[in-house]
Amino acid sequence: MMIVVLLVVGLGVVGLVHWYVWRRMVRDVSRAGGWYRRVGTGLAVVLPVVSVAALVGGRALPLAAERWLAWPGYLWLAVLLYLVLALLVGELVRPLLRRWVRRPAGQPVPEPVAVTVGGPVGGPVAVAVEEEAPPVVEASRRLFVARAVAVAAGGVAAGVVGNGAYGVLRGPRLKQVTVPLARLPRAAHGYRIAVVSDIHLGPILGRSHTRRIVDTINGAQPDLVAIVGDLVDGSVPDLGPAAEPLAGLRSRDGSFFVTGNHEYFSGAAPWVEFVRELGVHPLENARTELPYFDLAGVNDIAGTAEGHGPDYARALGDRDRSRASVLLAHQPVTIHDSVRWGVDLQLSGHTHGGQLWPGNYVAALANPTVAGLDRYGDTQLYVTRGAGAWGPPVRVGAPSDITIVTLASKQA
Incomplete structure (x- = not known):
């Protein structure tokens, strides 16, 4: 019953938002019966349907069909977000713009018009009345203001989304971070780990996106x-x-992989075996002892429902605590378990840095760190913004990255 209520409320909100956009971008700026209103009304109905179909189609449609829905459906979601934000700002500007249009700078104030009316004892009395614009002129002014706000809002939304899409499709950029570890031996000073997360291969990002990521990593010549x-x-x-x-x-020391929550949506076990065939080593609640530190990995929390969730005891239970340790864990929320198990550095992703501003504020409600390096007790946490995008292939205020984490020894 609760799911039905949430579904109805969600659809109601979606409908209300699209009605608002239709009103400001279509009805208020066009005349009834015109081609613009007909096309705009049609898009206001079709686009939300396509977006919902794109969100749920991945579970039921073949990939080729999903691509036809994903591009328009997901891009519209991003455009809708910034269109609504721009229109809301426009609501604040609209009264000022109406006043400016009504009386531009330098235009003289209209002279009052004297109107003669009957006095209290029957004699004529002159009363000054300010001349008002004819109804046709006022309607024309309102139309001008509505169109100005609509054009500005549409331009802002298109510019922001276009720039954000270009940032995703060109591929992630390298980011450099240095992390000092107290237990890292001097011989490992300068050890470089290429951290990449949230690639999100799917109906939009495909083989060419993976190739760009591989070329970027190889060009940095990391140790791991x-x-x-x-x-x-x-x-x-x-x-x-x-x-x-x-x-x-x-x-030098190979490539390693841990599952994220999205792997469990389509079957994590086949993917673990597939990446193994590609020469990437899965760390399923496991640890490998490298020459200078322990590298461990835990399954994502989403695997708990299948009995394959994170198991810190298996990954870290019998290790030598005098050695430095680096843990791969998809979600930053596991940092408190890492602190309890004495991990020196946890490497995570998941948040996308919020992906679409102001999504970073929403992501901060669910994650201890949204992006960057933080310290929790004796454990440090680094969260990459990720190399791809989920849903809209757009990033705003959270550029995609591949991070080269350079380990520094305090003994050096």
Whole structure:
């Protein structure tokens, strides 16, 4: 029953938002019966349907069909967000613009018009009445203001989304972060880990996106590559070819992978085996002892429902506490478990840095750190913004990145 109520409320909110956009962008700026109003009204009905279909279609449609829905559906969601924000700002500007249009700077104030009316004892009395604009002129002014606000809002939304989409489709940029570890030996000073997360291969981001990521990582010549979950949004048969370039990753100590929550939406076990075939080593609640520190990884929290959630005892229970440790865990919320188990550094993703401003404020409500490096007790947490995007292939205020984490020894 609760799901039905939430569904009805959600659809009601979606309908109300689209009605508001239709009113400000279509009805208020056009005349009834015109082509613009007919087309705008049609889009106001079709676009939300396509967006909902794109969100739920991945579970029921083949990938080829999903692509036809994903591009318009997801892009519209991003445009809708910034269109609504721009229109709300326009509501504040609208009264000032009406006043400016009514009486532009330098225009003289209209002279009062004297109107003669009967006095209290029958004699004529002159009363000054300010001349008002004819109804036709006032309607024309209102139309001008409505169109100015609509054009400005549409331009802002298109510009913001276009720039954000370009940032995703061109590929992530390298980011450099240095993290000092107290237990890291001097010989490991300067050890470099390429951290990449949230690639989100799917109906929009595919094989060419993976190739760009691999080329960027290889160009940085890291000592180790860490893929920290949410590699895909789909099944191995559909997206295996898109992930194949990962076999070309090159680093001295190899590439490692832990699951994210999205792997469990389409079957984590087949993906774990597939990346293993590509030469990437899955860390399923496991640890490997590298020459200078322990590298461990835990499954994502989403695997708990399947009996494959994070198990810190298996990953870290019998390790030598005198050695430095680096843990791969998709979601930052596991940091408190890492503190209890004496982890020196946790590498995470999941948040996308909020992806679409002001989403960073929403992400902060659910995650201890949204992006960057933080300290919790003796444990440090680094959260990458990720190399892809989920839903709209757009990022605003949260550029995608691949981070080169350089470990520094305090003994150096």
